[in-house]
Amino acid sequence: MIKARNIHKSYGNLEVLKGVDIHIKAGEVVSIVGESGAGKSTLLQILGTLDTPSNPQKYDTEIFLNDQPFIYMSDKQISKFRNQNIGFVFQFHQLLPEFTALENVLLPTKIAGANEKEMLEKAYDLFEDLKIAQRIHHKPNQLSGGEAQRVAVARALINSPKIIYADEPTGNLDSKNADDLHRLFFDLRDKYNQTFVIVTHNPQLAEITDRKLVMKDGLIIE
Ligand code: ADP
Ligand code: ADP
Numbered sequence: 001m002i003k004a005r006n007i008h009k010s011y012g013n014l015e016v017l018k019g020v021d022i023h024i025k026a027g028e029v030v031s032i033v034g035e036s037g038a039g040k041s042t043l044l045q046i047l048g049t050l051d052t053p054s055n056p057q058k059y060d061t062e063i064f065l066n067d068q069p070f071i072y073m074s075d076k077q078i079s080k081f082r083n084q085n086i087g088f089v090f091q092f093h094q095l096l097p098e099f100t101a102l103e104n105v106l107l108p109t110k111i112a113g114a115n116e117k118e119m120l121e122k123a124y125d126l127f128e129d130l131k132i133a134q135r136i137h138h139k140p141n142q143l144s145g146g147e148a149q150r151v152a153v154a155r156a157l158i159n160s161p162k163i164i165y166a167d168e169p170t171g172n173l174d175s176k177n178a179d180d181l182h183r184l185f186f187d188l189r190d191k192y193n194q195t196f197v198i199v200t201h202n203p204q205l206a207e208i209t210d211r212k213l214v215m216k217d218g219l220i221i222e
Helices: 040-047 075-085 101-112 116-129 145-157 175-192 203-208
Strands: 002-011 014-024 029-033 062-065 086-089 163-167 195-199 211-216
Touching (some): 014 040, 029 175, 086 145, 116 175
């Protein structure tokens, strides 16, 4: 699913990633842990096409998603590629407050220009799967933290991405809601073979993932 080597990233003189290699298989749920400042978010942003590696030619950097290299794509190509292949979940749900849960989930399908009726059916299925069907027409401020986060997961899933990157998805949830969200990730993996890469400080989550990668000072050390 993901094959990457020699990822470097610097901000000015600060070398944040120092040559990261990472492989992720389809259907894996992988966690990335490590101290604050280790480079976890930066790595996720680069793998997720939201940021670019520094000096890829110099370092012979390669990143493939399903055998497709993407670091040299144009901005226009990369937006399309991201929309079709990658889903994101962040610590804060980042739902648009003026739209309902359903409208928020359907937004990525408008950008992709997908078939409206099919996407509406898919959205209803996801709201069922994620046990938020009774919240479908609520606005974000009418949802609990756990519900809002599940809507964010539905939004990440609506275009059937190959991979979902989650950055501290349970960082803002209490332990009950965090457990529910963990279970959800594994249910989605079992049902759709959905691949997840999750940056987390949550030790329970890190322990139950298929693989735990430990980052330190810009490298995966374990
Ligand atoms: P982690 O997710 O492991 O906490 P990050 O990837 O967020 O680590 O950050 C790694 C280092 O890079 C930190 O020192 C952070 O301050 C720095 N950093 C991250 N993004 C930027 C940026 N846009 N500009 C400058 N420094 C940044
Ligand atoms: P994390 O929870 O991973 O530690 P941070 O709070 O370090 O995240 O960073 C949050 C966002 O702020 C990141 O997207 C990163 O790009 C940006 N950022 C972090 N450090 C800096 C910095 N020193 N200068 C500019 N942007 C930064």
